[in-house]
Amino acid sequence: MQQEQYKNLEQQVTPPTPYLKNALKAFFVGGIICTIGHAITYFYIIFFDFTENTVGNPTVSTMIFLSMLLTGFGLYTKLGQFAGAGSAVPVTGFGNAVISAAIEHRTEGIVLGVGGNIFKLAGSVILFGVASAFFISLIKLILVTIGVVQW
């Protein structure tokens, strides 16, 4: 069978990808996750001394903690299969990436397995976050020193 023929056959047999359906699922599940995040934001604002400026940190921590728990119980995988990017793009996907790598490699031992692989996926995210925050604050420091902007 020629390569071209195989390609044609493969295209005939493969079912079409439901792009619209996938996008809608991702939209709604991602939206629900963000709504839960917003509810947590209001919870911290109303019951604790957080303003809209400061409430981001505890909200993100709580969302990551919840997704870590769900990953541990095996529920986040099911959500990921259903919603795709809708569950991976919000910050909860970060918690899932950390814990799922740790669970996957736990048979290799605590140090070399869990310790060595826990940041396999999420490590690059943390690195990029820290490095870009460093450079942006450096740029702002220079601009403030020159007198272009204020803190």
Add this chain to the structure above:
Amino acid sequence: MKKIVFFFFVPLLLAGCSGNDKTIEVYDVLDDAEKRVEVREILDSNEDIYSGTAIFVNNDLLVAVQAKPWLDYKKGKIEKELTNQFEEQFSQFDVLVSADYKLYWEANKLLNEEDSKKVEDQVKKLKELEKEET
């Protein structure tokens, strides 16, 4: 199933469209009617907010407003504009205008408070909280 979802979701979605009335509340220990009218005039004239609460206590004036949902990005500008207006009108007061939800929530809780000392302490605390950035 689809009908049930439709039945529950449409009223929920449409509920967001109702209630265009601006709610403006003023707390003033001295109950000065003139001040109330002036505050109402300033807040009423601003098209970018849907609700506002002003609290007069001693030399402090705390104005907590809520920007219209699609105008959240303009919060800084709204605060600046209102601060200028209030500082001009009430130059004898130490004015703080904020579009933060925390300050709005706490200011609304203070409206029913009768102990002016408590209100004063709370306003001071809120002013410090507004400065907090960490």
